[in-house]
Amino acid sequence: MSQHSLIQELREPVAAAHGVRLLLWRDDLANPDLPGNKARKLKYNLVAARQQGHHTLLTFGGAYSNHIAAVATAGRLFGLKTIGLIRGDVPTVGTPLNPTLAQAVADGMALHYLDRTAYRRRAEPGFLAAQLAQFGPAYVLPEGGTNALALPGCAELVAEVRQHVEFDVLAVAVGSGGTLAGLLTGLAGRQHAVGVAALKNGGFLRAEVDALTRQATGEIFSNYSLQTGYHGGGYAKYSVELLAFIEQFRTRHGVLLDPIYTGKLLLGVLDMIENGYFQRGSTVVAIHTGGLQAWAGWEARFGHRM
Template sequence: MAAAGRLYGFRTIGMVRGEESSPLNPTLAQAAADGMTLRYLDRDAYRQKQEPTFQADLLGQTGPAYVLPEGGTNELALRGCAELVPELSAQISFDALCVACGTGGTLGGFLAALSPQQQAVGVAALKNGGFLQEDIKALKTAAGQTVTAPWSVQTQYHFGGYAKFSPELLTFIQQFQQRHGILLDPLYTGKLLYGVLDLLNQDYFAAGSTVVAVHTGGLQAWAGFSARFGQRSAWWPDVIHNQEVK
């Protein structure tokens, strides 16, 4: 959003959960460099972020603005993410489409464009992610969209919760990059591909199916991990060992 504001000349404000600290982490530093104004909310205030009275008070302080929700998930997100399905279909015919889930907007958008003969699989990046199914259903209902494709949210590949990971996951990311030349991140796409390959080993998908996994980015997280741990050696398992990001 900050980069879009810089490129297209509109003002951006980022609401950050937590206390202001210096120096900024790499993600916030890049947002600030792109012209975003950062405002900080304590955890109690952040819990109210979706309440109309809280948003009205916030807009009273900032001036008129379009409020983009956490994760970017709203009805417009469904429309935008739905456009990815025909783009993918133009490149390859597939039976299943898989994506990592944080708030569920990307998966919800896919569902609007898939046929009944295709299926969608979301891999939750956070612990206890079963609620995502109800959130996606509510979002689709609010948008007046009907889902015809079968779909599921897999909740067993979170590796401890959001922004948490283990040596096992990091080793998988390392080996995946060595084998395919594609870097994953430990928040979203690493968990996604780990889960998809595990599901394949369990014969979750019908024999002969073409399964597409969508790499949704997130690679800027590596810069934050480098700053957090002070260095980056040959590979992250050597740096982190048995630690987890809290």
Template sequence: MPDQLLQLIPHPIATSRGVRLLLWRDDLLNPDLPGNKARKLKYNLVAAREQGHTRLLTFGGAYSNHLAAVATAGRLHGFGTVGLVRGEEHTPLNPTLARCVADGMQLHYLDRTIYRRRAEPEFLTEIQQQFGPGYLLPEGGTNPLALRGVAELIGELRQHTDFDAVAVAAGTGGTLAGLALGLAEADYPARALGIAALKGASFLQTEVNSLTQAAIGQTLPNYELHLDYHFGGYAKLPPELRTFIQQFETEFGVLLDPIYTGKLLVSVLDLIERGHFAPGSTVVAVHTGGLQAWVGFGR
């Protein structure tokens, strides 16, 4: 794996506290399907093929990175795709949904009341009957198979560096759970940090615990969840966050996305400044992609 995937970020906050801050560039790993979405889909696509499915069905909001990833994966791997979108149809399509359609995804819209039923077995049976048989992927692509793909990142990181903590933005908790799983199975004494990208996300701890319980039959103590860096809620981009992202790109040549990784780097630097990591620590932040979200934020 090329060395440019691991980038030193010599931010003054980190250097003044004696912390080595690295950025893992998962956004560069696969040009067609970048970021953690490819990892989450890896073993789900294998399972879909093994089960004889030719179609993927999934859920997401109008600006969902997951919907875009599933549409792209379908095009690349020969699956038909159906996206069940939260909310009403608006035309013209926003850039995310336009990209989904360009990749061959059929879009269907569910009002918010119906969308809340997306995890109910009875409703999922109805969906299969309405749209035909297909391999069902949950919102965000988070399930036990997704954890397996994410867990592989730990081994990839260890080929490049030792580290004390690995940090990721959290939406559904799947990437955080996968990192915790990877650390546990490698018996590696680092911690996984999750930075919630949405407001009121205390439920994520239950989600992460449920996911690792389903994957390996136990919950894990090797992760932590931080809830105070949401900047007002999911997909909120206040001026101070936009300014930070712009300055980060100017200083380090890396564009962060407006929904997840911008908040991630703000939070990691704040935690470093507060002394959360001991001097001499190495902290790896994971750039999970999602840069297509910028088209909806007027960049």
């Protein structure tokens, strides 16, 4: 996939009316084997795992997690064992796994389940030590793959976009804050970032982003905003409006968005344009971070096919 084909003009009437040039960076196409921002977050973590002599990755996630899917795929591609500690009850014997977990198992991941009380302790040192005592030595990746080593991989995206277009704003969906934090460390001059929170009550994410950039670079950045009004009811919640928008967007642009992150991102960015958030004459690049594996699980849960 040539990088030239990764950037796409979005000819939206609302953008034209407000004098905003809107583009989409197709990070979902950048790496066919491991698409989207998850590959960028994993890049330098995988380097660290190898440098530390690890042969196993251990991580956490929900039953439909893009991160779980990505770590399992990375393990297969790079010859590492993978262990996924999944939030939820052990499936009843004979109950098929959902498509995300079934693919993770096919990629070689060993699944173990944590009840919600145990899962809430996933970042506690004592809890992690107990997991490593049970499962053996492993390189631990946090839920969502977000840590200081995730940032430089995401920062590289900024330079890639800059090779193709001079932009004023990068816009990205926010779940754990790692991708947004990484983008901030790569921006220059008067460039600005917009994060669209995919979960309800997402204001706490600003502190998460600031802590990540401070840990990675020693800096806290002010050239970004966090938009918390486009969560659509909460993480993995959806509305008729959101699903209709995703279908209309695919009809107009030939691009499928996902219902967890990128659908909310583009719906939010277009609403912000309509409300005059971006200066006339500015160039805004929205980042398609992938996550399309979610649709298989979405269909299994809700019966809605895209």
